[in-house]
Amino acid sequence: MASSTLRLSSSSSCSRKIDAAIHVPRLPKVIPYFSVPKIPPRKLDEELKIRDRFTSIVPVEKINVITTAPIDDKIATTKLYAILEAVADRVEMHANMGKQRENWNTLLLNSINMITLTAATMAGAAAIGGAGMPLLALKLSSTLLYSAATGMLLVMNKIQPSQLAEEQRNGTRLFKQLQTQIQTLLALGNPTEEDVKEVIKKLLAVDKAYPLPLLGAMIDKFPAKFEPSVWWPSNQQLQKKNKSSEGKQRGQKKNGWSEEMEVEMREIIEVVKRKDIEDYERLGNLVLKTNKVLAIAGPLLTGVAAVGSAFVGNGSWTAIVAVAAGALGSAVTAFEHGGQIGMVFEMYRNCAGFFQLLQESIEATLEERDLEKRENGELFEMNVALKLGRSLSQLRELTRKSASSRMEGTTIDEFASKLF
Numbered sequence: 001m002a003s004s005t006l007r008l009s010s011s012s013s014c015s016r017k018i019d020a021a022i023h024v025p026r027l028p029k030v031i032p033y034f035s036v037p038k039i040p041p042r043k044l045d046e047e048l049k050i051r052d053r054f055t056s057i058v059p060v061e062k063i064n065v066i067t068t069a070p071i072d073d074k075i076a077t078t079k080l081y082a083i084l085e086a087v088a089d090r091v092e093m094h095a096n097m098g099k100q101r102e103n104w105n106t107l108l109l110n111s112i113n114m115i116t117l118t119a120a121t122m123a124g125a126a127a128i129g130g131a132g133m134p135l136l137a138l139k140l141s142s143t144l145l146y147s148a149a150t151g152m153l154l155v156m157n158k159i160q161p162s163q164l165a166e167e168q169r170n171g172t173r174l175f176k177q178l179q180t181q182i183q184t185l186l187a188l189g190n191p192t193e194e195d196v197k198e199v200i201k202k203l204l205a206v207d208k209a210y211p212l213p214l215l216g217a218m219i220d221k222f223p224a225k226f227e228p229s230v231w232w233p234s235n236q237q238l239q240k241k242n243k244s245s246e247g248k249q250r251g252q253k254k255n256g257w258s259e260e261m262e263v264e265m266r267e268i269i270e271v272v273k274r275k276d277i278e279d280y281e282r283l284g285n286l287v288l289k290t291n292k293v294l295a296i297a298g299p300l301l302t303g304v305a306a307v308g309s310a311f312v313g314n315g316s317w318t319a320i321v322a323v324a325a326g327a328l329g330s331a332v333t334a335f336e337h338g339g340q341i342g343m344v345f346e347m348y349r350n351c352a353g354f355f356q357l358l359q360e361s362i363e364a365t366l367e368e369r370d371l372e373k374r375e376n377g378e379l380f381e382m383n384v385a386l387k388l389g390r391s392l393s394q395l396r397e398l399t400r401k402s403a404s405s406r407m408e409g410t411t412i413d414e415f416a417s418k419l420f
Helices: 002-022 044-057 060-129 133-159 161-188 193-209 236-244 259-310 316-338 341-367 377-387 392-408
Strands: none
Touching (some): 060 133, 060 161, 259 392
């Protein structure tokens, strides 16, 4: 009995525990002690007054400027990327054209010399032992070969393949330089529309200076006078703008500029004009005259040889004229195109253009009277020294020599550039 009562008591206690675990008492509902206030509706005139106060604090024009400025920067950046693709395409085109025209020079030179020497050999063979039909065949073959060589030589002298190749090499170099400038603008960030316009002007100037087509746009290979190459846009507008503000900030020393540095830059201009540009103009005119003489002499000699070969067999002098004129024509052609006289002439044009560009850039910088708008003076001086192949100390020594020679009335015995 005792054990049964213990079991009943334990079972009843377990059931109570289970009931306590299952039957959770309900919590009373919480009555909110606060309420969210309702915003009273505003009238139309009050809304308009609030908007007027906001627009008076922040004008609408400023909001438009703030929102449109990043868009303009993005448009300028997109334009620069488009121009960069066009410049990269031009680099490839000029490089391919340069290789092609270099091949023209080699192939045409070898072909013309082989044709000329073959014709001279036939003329000599006809004079030695030809008679009847063999004589006529040799004479006719020699005349035709000389005539073909004369025609090919006229075309070759007109286009000057070695000069064409040098033009394309210069165009490739300048477009690569422009490509690097555009990449620098994009790397610095925040390009403007003025940057885009300036890049387009430079691109079109190089296109004009070194055209790709031959017909209608080819540079005159035999001008009346030697003239430097010009592959940069004109600075006339900049010079007019600078002259209008002349004298406003004279005597100020800032942005790396001083009166002594301006005097040094003017002395460099004088040395470049009196020594480098003058020397390249003299050499350019000399090469131009030499090329003109050779371009006339080559076809003239092969033409005389063609006429002489047609009369071989009618006397000893005809054979001598045919063979000797052909040999001389071949030698003249080899000297003109093998020596690449046209390439040398174009190289002198490019060098003279380099010094003219340096002179114009220094003059345009000095004519800008607002020193803050100039390029930093120390950076500008370093760039000039590097372009001339000198250190800063050597550049200043050159300006001192130039100033002393002008005071003494003598000519300086040193060129500005040590590169070429």
